Amino acid sequence: MSLGPLVRNKRVLVLCGAGGVGKTTTAAALGVAAARAGRQVLVLTIDPARRLAEAMGMKDHGPEPTAVPPERLGARGAGRLDVWMLEPGIVFERMVRRLAPSEKAARAVLEHRLYRFLSELITGMQEYAAAEALDGFLASERYELIVLDTPPSRHALDFLEAPGRLSRFLDDRIVSLFGPVEGTRGGRLWMGAQALVARVLGPVFGEGFTRELRDFVGAFGSLFAGIRLHTERLRARLSSPDTAFLLVTSPEAAALREAVFFREALAARELPFAGYILNRSWARDEPLPAPEALRPHAQDSAAVQALEALTRLAADEHARATAHRALLARLAEQSPKGAVTVASPDADAGLEDFEGLVRLGDALVPP
Amino acid sequence: MDGGVVLESLWSKRAVLVSGKGGVGKTTLAAALAVAAARAGQPVLLVELSPDENGPSTLAALVGARDEGPRVTVARPGLSFVRLSALEGHRRFLEETLPLRWLADAALRARALRRFLDAGPGLREMGLLYQMLTLLRLTRPGGGPTHPLAILDLPATGHALGLASLPRSVLSVMPGGPIGRAMAEGLAFLQDPARTGVLLASLPEPLPVSEALALSQDLRRLGLPLAAAVLNRMPEDPFTPASRAAAERLLAAHGPHQGQRALGRLARAQASWERFAVGLDAPHLCLPELSATGPELVEQLAGRLVTAPPSRRAREATP
Numbered sequence: 107m108s109l110g111p112l113v114r115n116k117r118v119l120v121l122c123g124a125g126g127v128g129k130t131t132t133a134a135a136l137g138v139a140a141a142r143a144g145r146q147v148l149v150l151t152i153d154p155a156r157r158l159a160e161a162m163g164m165k166d167h168g169p170e171p172t173a174v175p176p177e178r179l180g181a182r183g184a185g186r187l188d189v190w191m192l193e194p195g196i197v198f199e200r201m202v203r204r205l206a207p208s209e210k211a212a213r214a215v216l217e218h219r220l221y222r223f224l225s226e227l228i229t230g231m232q233e234y235a236a237a238e239a240l241d242g243f244l245a246s247e248r249y250e251l252i253v254l255d256t257p258p259s260r261h262a263l264d265f266l267e268a269p270g271r272l273s274r275f276l277d278d279r280i281v282s283l284f285g286p287v288e289g290t291r292g293g294r295l296w297m298g299a300q301a302l303v304a305r306v307l308g309p310v311f312g313e314g315f316t317r318e319l320r321d322f323v324g325a326f327g328s329l330f331a332g333i334r335l336h337t338e339r340l341r342a343r344l345s346s347p348d349t350a351f352l353l354v355t356s357p358e359a360a361a362l363r364e365a366v367f368f369r370e371a372l373a374a375r376e377l378p379f380a381g382y383i384l385n386r387s388w389a390r391d392e393p394l395p396a397p398e399a400l401r402p403h404a405q406d407s408a409a410v411q412a413l414e415a416l417t418r419l420a421a422d423e424h425a426r427a428t429a430h431r432a433l434l435a436r437l438a439e440q441s442p443k444g445a446v447t448v449a450s451p452d453a454d455a456g457l458e459d460f461e462g463l464v465r466l467g468d469a470l471v472p473p
Numbered sequence: 474m475d476g477g478v479v480l481e482s483l484w485s486k487r488a489v490l491v492s493g494k495g496g497v498g499k500t501t502l503a504a505a506l507a508v509a510a511a512r513a514g515q516p517v518l519l520v521e522l523s524p525d526e527n528g529p530s531t532l533a534a535l536v537g538a539r540d541e542g543p544r545v546t547v548a549r550p551g552l553s554f555v556r557l558s559a560l561e562g563h564r565r566f567l568e569e570t571l572p573l574r575w576l577a578d579a580a581l582r583a584r585a586l587r588r589f590l591d592a593g594p595g596l597r598e599m600g601l602l603y604q605m606l607t608l609l610r611l612t613r614p615g616g617g618p619t620h621p622l623a624i625l626d627l628p629a630t631g632h633a634l635g636l637a638s639l640p641r642s643v644l645s646v647m648p649g650g651p652i653g654r655a656m657a658e659g660l661a662f663l664q665d666p667a668r669t670g671v672l673l674a675s676l677p678e679p680l681p682v683s684e685a686l687a688l689s690q691d692l693r694r695l696g697l698p699l700a701a702a703v704l705n706r707m708p709e710d711p712f713t714p715a716s717r718a719a720a721e722r723l724l725a726a727h728g729p730h731q732g733q734r735a736l737g738r739l740a741r742a743q744a745s746w747e748r749f750a751v752g753l754d755a756p757h758l759c760l761p762e763l764s765a766t767g768p769e770l771v772e773q774l775a776g777r778l779v780t781a782p783p784s785r786r787a788r789e790a791t792p
Contacts, residue, residue, distance in 0.1 A: 400724075420735070
């Protein structure tokens with residue numbers, strides 16, 4: 107089983123894994139491979155470090171995806187590659203405008219002083235923005251494949267949970283805590299809780315701020331139905347056979363722990379796990395002669411010393427490669443039937459440029 | 474500056490924030506620093522700040538501490554451990570802010586408020602930060618802080634910066650009130666180079682070094698003082714300059730051989746080290762790649778931290 111069918115047939119590839127395992131680079135390379143094979147592809151990254159920009163040689167990230175110049179891509183047929191560095195501010199504003207029942211309602215949210223506060227406290231909101239952006243692009247049907255790069259693993263869980271989290275926060279029952287007491291639905295218990303919370307919020311947040319917060323949450327209230335609808339639609343899409351989750355890992359113990367943790371999280375949520383990509387490993391076999399073969403050419407003492415040093419490096423290299431191959435075999439063994447287990451070639455500095463991405467894409471998905 | 478000198482300067486802080494991208498060995502490094510502090514006779518509180526409070530604690534296991542959530546436990550003489558909890562921070566905050574103590578308890582029993590505190594933007598981080606401040610404020614009966622030095626293992630960059638930028642964001646919307654005051658205290662603390670120092674961790678590879686340099690810029694922008702940096706897992710160099718040149722000549726003339734990939738890796742690591750040294754405005758240490766893992770690695774690194782060599786640049790500058 108190879109990555110080929112996934113890259114050629116799926117509509118969404120979600121790449122998850124610990125930080126520092128080369129997830130963004132892998133997402134970009136898969137996007138490049140799919141576009142070169144003739145598909146219309148968007149690579150969407152929500153990594154705060156904006157690493158993809160470096161790999162794609164892009165300086166700016168604007169309000170719209172940027173196209174990779176076709177001559178650099180060398181795609182077959184209608185193949186096209188766009189990349190977008192997620193801008194949570196833009197995503198939110200669009201969401202508000204799309205969901206608000208009227209322009210006036212949208213402005214009530216967007217022009218509220220606290221709106222800035224919400225998008226400034228990016229923690230957790232970025233993941234929601236990613237989910238929202240993915241939903242938007244899927245709905246627009248502009249792309250045949252969207253490759254989504256998620257932030258490091260525990261955050262990526264946030265990505266799976268962010269829509270639910272936001273709708274919990276904006277739950278109308280919570281909103282009613284902030285609303286006027288007389289308008290409350292629900293039983294006496296709820297009224298009691300509301301009165302209690304009202305007694306707490308004032309002293310804690312300050313009266314002025316509590317008023318402002320009430321106001322803002324009230325304005326947001328008009329968006330609930332839409333947010334819930336999006337959340338459910340996205341959830342359905344992510345669980346459908348159109349989507350594949352790929353776990354990217356390195357041979358490091360910490361990264362592997364995250365990968366296992368994440369696979370369990372996917373299983374618990376019934377999301378389609380499609381396989382592992384092992385990065386930064388020497389698992390790919392490269393049969394080469396031993397340094398000893400250089401012995402006849404070692405003429406002076408420096409060269410003899412060089413051979414000794416190379417022999418030590420070769421032993422280290424061999425031990426590593428053996429351990430990595432065993433690891434790859436273990437991952438394959440533990441995977442369900444039909445899942446992919448692929449080792450990418452050992453990353454070198456060249457991967458930071460576009461040609462490197464093309465090479466990596468070809469290695470992962472042989473054309 | 475060698476390892477010992479850099480460590481001494483860290484022990485003079487109240488809080489050392491260990492930060493860096495995921496996968497650079499940050500958690501192991503935080504644990505090793507705490508062990509090194511305890512060995513040097515510097516009492517230390519090792520603090521975990523995980524984004525997921527329910528999962529198992531890697532950090533507790535690394536120093537052999539019991540993980541009792543928000544309660545401070547003693548792992549060994551001079552080394553305590555705590556895992557910050559947003560709920561605990563919220564409780565402390567409400568207790569100190571509300572006129573009646575029972576009101577705080579009652580409020581936290583209300584599911585709606587708990588859900589609000591759990592899901593509201595930034596409120597979780599505020600709770601974590603507040604518990605941290607409470608711990609740092611504690612004093613011993615005879616005077617002097619209960620925890621003179623705290624070492625914090627911050628979650629991967631995005632969240633670390635989020636936490637650090639939080640007080641500022643909150644202050645911009647709520648300059649007054651109890652939250653505003655608590656956040657002002659937190660911000661003053663985090664930005665004071667006498668009390669707080671960030672220790673930036675990275676790996677000797679091109680991308681991690683680029684990210685570490687970008688992170689150091691972000692720290693500066695947020696006014697967080699960078700105290701030191703650590704380049705982790707530096708591969709051992711088996712060559713002398715002459716034998717290195719000879720090896721490169723041999724390989725160039727006779728094609729690829731085994732060991733060449735490891736040599737390429739070594740060359741990248743050394744080039745990355747150079748960039749790290751030139752690009753950072755802080756003393757830094759280089760730790761070797763060791764084969765040990767888990768608690769054993771922590772103990773070994775704690776020893777290596779003290780003897781870690783100074784930066785290349787500093788070494789070259791010394792006659």
